[in-house]
Amino acid sequence: MILEISRKKQVEDDEYYLSIADAVERGANCLGSQVGAVIVLENRVISTGYNGTPSGFPNCKDGGCVRCYDSWLLKNGRQSEMTDPGHVSGQALDRCICVHAEQNAIITAARFGIRVDEATLYTTQSPCFGCLKEAVQAGIFRVVYRKWYAAKYNEALKQQYEQLARHLADSDPTRFEVLGGGQPPFASEGQPDPYASATSSGLEPPTLGK
Numbered sequence: 313m314i315l316e317i318s319r320k321k322q323v324e325d326d327e328y329y330l331s332i333a334d335a336v337e338r339g340a341n342c343l344g345s346q347v348g349a350v351i352v353l354e355n356r357v358i359s360t361g362y363n364g365t366p367s368g369f370p371n372c373k374d375g376g377c378v379r380c381y382d383s384w385l386l387k388n389g390r391q392s393e394m395t396d397p398g399h400v401s402g403q404a405l406d407r408c409i410c411v412h413a414e415q416n417a418i419i420t421a422a423r424f425g426i427r428v429d430e431a432t433l434y435t436t437q438s439p440c441f442g443c444l445k446e447a448v449q450a451g452i453f454r455v456v457y458r459k460w461y462a463a464k465y466n467e468a469l470k471q472q473y474e475q476l477a478r479h480l481a482d483s484d485p486t487r488f489e490v491l492g493g494g495q496p497p498f499a500s501e502g503q504p505d506p507y508a509s510a511t512s513s514g515l516e517p518p519t520l521g522k
């Protein structure tokens with residue numbers, strides 16, 4: 313009974329902090345997906361982040377990220393203008409100058425000297441491979457996300473992603489979970505491509521590279 317109550321409270325808290333992550337997401341500036349992240353320690357928001365280019369650099373939506381711009385060109389039928397055919401949705405995330413929301417939340421805490429060890433990371437999309445390994449190494453204790461991000465990883469990378477997630481969740485499945493609970497669809501790409509929405513967002517074409 314007590315367990316049930318504390319789980320109910322946990323999910324209510326998760327909803328609350330993810331709603332803050334939703335608000336943080338509005339700051340995101342990326343031609344691809346918009347993501348917001350919040351880090352919580354002892355029931356306090358200690359850091360936030362959204363995805364976009366490093367401060368002081370041209371915004372992704374203004375063409376500041378070569379990889380995201382290539383991906384955008386492909387989706388708009390301008391494949392011939394791409395600098396690299398590998399810069400497609402869900403791939404080449406490491407070539408993106410955009411800092412991911414979760415990275416930004418961790419980095420911002422470092423910048424201002426705030427401990428993230430044992431904290432919970434809330435993110436509006438499940439972390440990519442890079443963000444997950446960084447979160448684990450930063451000492452993040454728990455990850456809660458709203459939507460599953462289906463990156464196009466090869467089998468080996470999918471397995472390593474799963475290892476990272478299981479490192480958190482093996483002893484307690486709530487330590488890597490979608491809001492409200494549930495096993496992440498590690499093996500599938502069954503979720504909609506979050507980058508696909510960029511074509512219907514009414515964005516003006518960036519001027520970079522023209």
Ligand SMILES: [Zn+2]
Pocket residue numbers: 342372377378379380381408409410
């Ligand atoms: Zn980018």
Ligand SMILES: [Zn+2]
Pocket residue numbers: 412413414415439440441442443444
């Ligand atoms: Zn990431």
